[in-house]
Amino acid sequence: MTGAEVLLEALVREGVEVLFGHPGGAIMPVYDALYHRRELRHILTRHEQGAGHAATAYARASGRVGVVLATSGPGALNLTTPLADAMMDATPLVAITGQVPTTAVGTDAFQEADVTGVTMPITKHNYLVTDVNDLPRIVKEAFHIARTGRPGPVLIDLPKDVQNDTFTGSFPEAVDLPGYRPTYKGHPRQIERALAALRAAERPVLMVGGGAQHAADPIRRFVERTGIPTIATLHGLGVVAADDPRFLGMPGMHGTVAANRAIHEADLILGIGLRFDDRVTGDVARFAPNLKTLIHVNIDPADIGKVIEAQIPVVGDAAWVAERLADGAERLRIDPWWRRIRHWQAEYPLPFPEDDVLRSQAVIKAFGEATGGEALVTTGVGQHQMFAAQFYPVKHPRSFLTSGGLGTMGFGLPAAIGAQVARPEETVILFDGDGSFQMTLQELATVTKYRLPVKIVLLNNGFLGMVRQWQDLFYEDRYSEVFLADSNPDFVKLAEAYGIPAFRVERPEELGAAVERTLGEAGPVLAEFRVRAEEGVFPMIPAGGSTEDMITEPPEEARS
């Protein structure tokens, strides 16, 4: 067996079914071996970044490890953004990159780059393979590290000569990583303390994040039993169904007034699988000023106490801990607290004018109603992303795939591809903006190549809308380099050029038919919605602010 064949055998043994990638010189032995391995499906993207984000979305939609292949130098470097993205958003990913032969490493050879050096800070771990007999062990360790603990990306840099070398070793059954033993079982005493604190709390809230996506069942049971007000971060959307009466929405910069006020007044926060990032907390010193007890459940001890001090830290797996919490919890007697929350919800819904202007919010809401929140949604980054988080009623876990921590524009289209590959029977909707979409639009070719029936909802406002919104609010309307409309392509023709049916919508009265047409297509479709450019995402807590600084409605002059 050659190193390339060993790699594929090791991948099959890890249960891999799909690879995303792009070939090139230094990875050709692997691609040659792949030619004979029919049980491994390879999705060819048009750029390595696309492959990386597709593998990320595949991982998050399926709960499995995403695998991405690239060649040395530029190929591998094009993976840096997806790797950093997966690192921030705790996504299990294994990246395999070709490298120049070991004899040429360090000589500035053609397409050589120090990929293990470059990716060190943006991977959970990485390997440079120098001996083919180490390969099965390294692959096994890479998958183990990627999917356990706080999941993350692991890169294996594989020199070309090692891919060709003859293997004389064996495949290990177990991993031996003495320095890596994540804690899964939360300490029983901490769980007892958490339950006691919950019983005593007057104004408790539950906050769930991306680390709770696999724990939706026990968390829903816990919410059902306790009746606790529940808030989900961007990555926590879907852990609890959006239509659950206990669900208050998203917290933080573009969160709902009810969620942010509830955090502001809460005396207890039970946080499961989140890391209190600055988009959630704003000014840390003024975050949750009435908080007496933070119960922070996270599998990564480093995320506990990093931003907010936890009175009851629980290091452990969200699902394991949530099961115990659900078993031990009882109904909370918090009627007065709920009355306050219901008052905020009634006073501050997420409104937008229902007039004769086509707005992103209305488009997303219409898709939400038509699909009942059942679709698998991906987004780019920007205003449309926040509108999608606010207005798409995510019903199921692992169903809202977005770039949160890194905020990677261009994430949406390749993510839709990965999501559709992971869950071929489901409706995948991409909500994207014209700016974000153009960062990875070459992947329309991938949609066409594999006939992936993704529904591309392009919310075209002709601007880099989120930057423009900040310029509106904080830079006295100086719209520095955010205008795109003068040079955007004709998106309908563009999609058609890739063989994807497309149409344009300009009037609100066309919306119903447009939604029906989009969802009615058997294959892929691009629906371009010409939406109002001046629209802003509200409520908004300016960066570094607190709930008290919340802007609940657009400033007067910005309204229609």
Add this chain to the structure above:
Amino acid sequence: MRQRHVISVLVEDHPRVLTRITSMFARRGFNIDSLAVGRTHIPGVSRISFVVEGDDRTIEQVEKQLNRLIEVLKVVDHEGPRLERELALVKVRVEGIEERIELKEIAEAFRAQIVDVARHALTFEVTGHPAKIDRFLEELSNYGVLETMRTGALAMDRGERVIKLRARREAV
């Protein structure tokens, strides 16, 4: 409150392991005052000691972020009674016999050895707590210091306390 901590880290003796650690320190804005690294009696295991300054929260993060690294086997903050030793080589210019005698006296006071003698230079070797070395260098600063090399502090708990590694193999 900012305090000086000496942290020992046992690591797998792999290529780039030191880079992983120092890159993490740099990335997270932790300052290393000194660093020393060497092999241990356990095959494949190296030991690194850091001197870092920070408040409790920072030190807690330093330890947690170190523990996050796959090749880090054990992290210990030496908080109890500890031995701390550093070695320095210092080359000093000497002009006359008087200076030579003065320098010799300083060396004796610090139990430093003269390890090399030349017509216009003396080289001292001094071992001890980093603070002692600081003081020695301060004394020498009145003379013509030509070159200094310090190893960084090594640390070990006093008494019978030791840093133990867990049993190696664990099936998954």
